[in-house]
Amino acid sequence: MNDEIVQLYKEFDKNDLSFFFEKLIKFISKYDKVFRNYVFENSLNVVKKFKEYEFYMGTTDDNLEGLASFYAKEMVGASEKEICGNVIHMVWDIATFMTEELCPSCQDSYLKIVSSTDQKTIYKSCDNCLITIKNDEFIERPEEMIPATKKQVNIIMEK
Template identity: 30%
Template sequence: MLDKEIILWDECIEIFKKVSNKRLNEFLDEMVLFITKHKMSFNEVADLNFLEFICSIDSNKFIIGTTGDNFEGLSKKYINTKQPTLREILKIISNTIWDLTTITTDEICPHCKSDNLRILTDFKKENIYKSCETCFWIECNGKAYVRPQDLFPADKDIISRLKENT
């Protein structure tokens, strides 16, 4: 392992040790700060659009933790993870950020009947998508779509726009 990976993972573990399901905004802020601080290291293994998205996150603009995940439990799993590579560190952090910031709706997927529909948007926040985490079905304006390349969790502004249109 590279020394850089060991240092990054040790810092990551410290963030996971402090997670509280009651203070998810603070947890998200710490992870965003971690990614922002080490952005240059992650540039070599990251999707740069998603990396930019992560660095731009303001936890106050998102509805945090609607997936029902137990982030305290997940953190224990990550704390016990053997030394991951740089790519794996980024994957752990970005998946956690994704789960914290994506809104899970009460709607049922019309394709597979799962209750894992999430609200996403494109990079420019022009379109609003409903996406199934189980079967990857996706729709925009009531029509099924092939999944666009870059989708991101919808923030509170996007959610209110969606509510206005329904």
């Protein structure tokens, strides 16, 4: 598992995020039993069905190339739990749509558009201070959230 994820990160190409994203999803599916030990079941079930064309890929201000390079080194001796968390976070970083709206709470990061796992509720959320907004109101952060799809992003951006 370690060697495989390290190799995957070493092959990262910022010009082909779609291919890399699909490889991450296949990795998650391949090690489904391991991921089930560390990732919420509803989130995992939805993430495993993700298709790259459903998302605006790479819209965050994260240095994905730098992250992949860093993770390639970090995952060499990582535990299964660390690998699972890391891969899920990388999927999040690639697929989550970042707005140009500054967080009203911390003023230090832009809000991201995310979804409930049943994909019925759309939120704006800050990765920095963890505030979550639903219908322009601050709410308690749901335990499970996933990146919003293009369709969901379009809905919330039209408001």
